[in-house]
Amino acid sequence: MRKLLLWFVMFSAFTIVNASPSDAIEVFTSDGNSVSLSTAGKIFYLNMASGAAVYDSSSRIIQVGNVAITYSGVNRVSKIGNDSINYDASNRINKIGDIKIAYDFANRISKIGDAAIAYDVVSRITRITGKTPDNLRFVSVIEQPQN
Amino acid sequence: MRKLLLLLVMFSIFNAAHALSSDAIEVFISHGNSVSISTIGKVLRLNITSGAIAYDNLNRVIQVGDAAVMYDESSRVIQIGNISVKYDQSSRVINIGNITISYDFSNRVVKIGDAVITYDSLSRIINITGKTPDNMRFATVPGQT
Numbered sequence: 250m251r252k253l254l255l256w257f258v259m260f261s262a263f264t265i266v267n268a269s270p271s272d273a274i275e276v277f278t279s280d281g282n283s284v285s286l287s288t289a290g291k292i293f294y295l296n297m298a299s300g301a302a303v304y305d306s307s308s309r310i311i312q313v314g315n316v317a318i319t320y321s322g323v324n325r326v327s328k329i330g331n332d333s334i335n336y337d338a339s340n341r342i343n344k345i346g347d348i349k350i351a352y353d354f355a356n357r358i359s360k361i362g363d364a365a366i367a368y369d370v371v372s373r374i375t376r377i378t379g380k381t382p383d384n385l386r387f388v389s390v391i392e393q394p395q396n
Numbered sequence: 397m398r399k400l401l402l403l404l405v406m407f408s409i410f411n412a413a414h415a416l417s418s419d420a421i422e423v424f425i426s427h428g429n430s431v432s433i434s435t436i437g438k439v440l441r442l443n444i445t446s447g448a449i450a451y452d453n454l455n456r457v458i459q460v461g462d463a464a465v466m467y468d469e470s471s472r473v474i475q476i477g478n479i480s481v482k483y484d485q486s487s488r489v490i491n492i493g494n495i496t497i498s499y500d501f502s503n504r505v506v507k508i509g510d511a512v513i514t515y516d517s518l519s520r521i522i523n524i525t526g527k528t529p530d531n532m533r534f535a536t537v538p539g540q541t
Binding site: 296304376378388390393 | 455526
């Protein structure tokens with residue numbers, strides 16, 4: 250019984266963690282489509298205006314419109330179209346194409362290229378000073394879907 | 397102990413259900429910023445290039461750049477900048493500005509304006525025929541069913 254109880258506690262913790270993705274970086278591909286990557290390189294969201302989406306046998310998206318997506322690990326994106334995704338020693342994205350991604354002391358994205366991202370005391374984004382590069386945006390998760 | 401176990405089971409189911417994705421409609425506002433709202437009118441995500449974000453005391457986003465976001469008494473979005481959001485009797489978003497949103501028998505978004513969205517047997521988006529309006533896109537969690 251105690252093992253079962255422990256299992257449920259762990260499962261609950263797992264689902265809570267999974268239900269709370271951190272902020273992400275959106276990478277535009279083509280035809281107005283884009284994918285959003287977590288700082289660990291997992292694709293969280295797909296925003297589409299037109300075209301086809303293709304998945305592999307692991308349900309990973311491998312094609313959006315005419316742009317291929319490749320992976321270097323189980324879920325870690327290594328390339329989106331012509332843009333390589335690079336990671337630092339902490340497995341955080343530190344470069345998308347030639348655009349640098351920087352982090353603050355709390356492991357939050359603080360810069361995308363020259364655009365500086367500011368947060369309030371509860372880590373909500375409050376401002377982007379400057380402008381993100383044309384093919385990138387900052388994605389802030391406000392609420393989890395409930396329907 | 398059994399009551400506690402039952403509570404945890406219910407809690408787990410609740411969390412798993414809430415972890416399930418629902419699709420959203422992204423509405424571009426200004427300066428390349430956008431707001432993604434679920435089919436029941438909740439703000440799920442902001443995609444931002446520049447500018448300030450403001451929140452109210454209910455933690456709702458009320459300003460993105462120079463666009464105000466307004467809510468009804470059920471915390472459903474009713475206005476994003478000068479774009480109004482309307483709902484059907486099932487509380488689903490059916491109009492964003494003058495663009496109509498349609499649903500299929502499984503309650504999935506199948507049309508945004510003239511753009512037709514198709515799904516595979518696992519309810520993953522596989523195609524958009526045509527093109528969504530310039531200020532809107534379909535937003536989903538890829539691979540999640």
